[in-house]
Amino acid sequence: MPKSPHSDDVAFIKALAELLNENDLTELQVKREYGADDSLNVRVSRKNEPAPQIFAQAPAQAAPAAAATPAPAASNAPSAEDPASHPGAVTSPMVGTVYMQAEPGGPSFASVGDQVNEGDTLLIIEAMKTMNHIPAPRGGTVKRIVVEDGAAVEYGSPLMIIE
Numbered sequence: 001m002p003k004s005p006h007s008d009d010v011a012f013i014k015a016l017a018e019l020l021n022e023n024d025l026t027e028l029q030v031k032r033e034y035g036a037d038d039s040l041n042v043r044v045s046r047k048n049e050p051a052p053q054i055f056a057q058a059p060a061q062a063a064p065a066a067a068a069t070p071a072p073a074a075s076n077a078p079s080a081e082d083p084a085s086h087p088g089a090v091t092s093p094m095v096g097t098v099y100m101q102a103e104p105g106g107p108s109f110a111s112v113g114d115q116v117n118e119g120d121t122l123l124i125i126e127a128m129k130t131m132n133h134i135p136a137p138r139g140g141t142v143k144r145i146v147v148e149d150g151a152a153v154e155y156g157s158p159l160m161i162i163e
Contacts (some may be wrong), residue, residue: 009040012032012040012042013042013044016028016030016042016044017044021046026045026046027043027044027045027046028043028044028045029041029042029043029044030042083144083146083158083161084156084157084158086158086161088140088143088161088162088163089146089158089159089160089161090122090134090136090137090158090159090160090161090162091156091157091158091159092125092134092153092154092155092156092157092158092159093125093132093134093155094125094127094132094155095127095152095153095154095155096125096126096127096128096132096152096153097125097126097127097150097151097152097153098123098124098125098147098148098149098150098151098152098153098159099123099124099125099126099131099149099150100123100124100145100149101149102124109121109122109123109124110122110123110136110142110145110160111142111145112142112143112144112145113141113142114141114142115139115140115141116136116139116140116141116142116162117136117139118135118136118137118138118139119135119136120135120136121133121134121135121136122134122135122136122142122159122160123147123159123160125153134159136162137162138162139162140162140163141162141163142160142161142162143160143161143162143163144160144161145159145160146158146159146160146161147159147160
């Protein structure tokens, strides 16, 4: 019986899983094009060790677990010390690189003291060569910008504070 054109897919997926483990990656996504109407889209992911798993959970579940760890040390400190605990914190919805303006040397989307409306672009996060505009979740005044232009951010990292 002749070999089907997709019989190597299982070996390909196993090779991706090995690549994931060998390079200590958490997720890998590949699309194979076989023809005009035939392709294979594979996403292989794994959970991290116990501490990083907090970020892999739903945001509603991650917040109490993350807050429980630093609570004893932060109990005497004001909330301004930990921007993530501020009620006006805007957090990163993804892992990537932050850009404060649309192009190098251009005007910033938002600066401290600016009034923003819900839905206004605050900054861009580049993830996998895709520029993702991060909108303001609510209107208000930008009180603090926590990240620097070009900085790497994790999921849930505080970006700025809007009051």
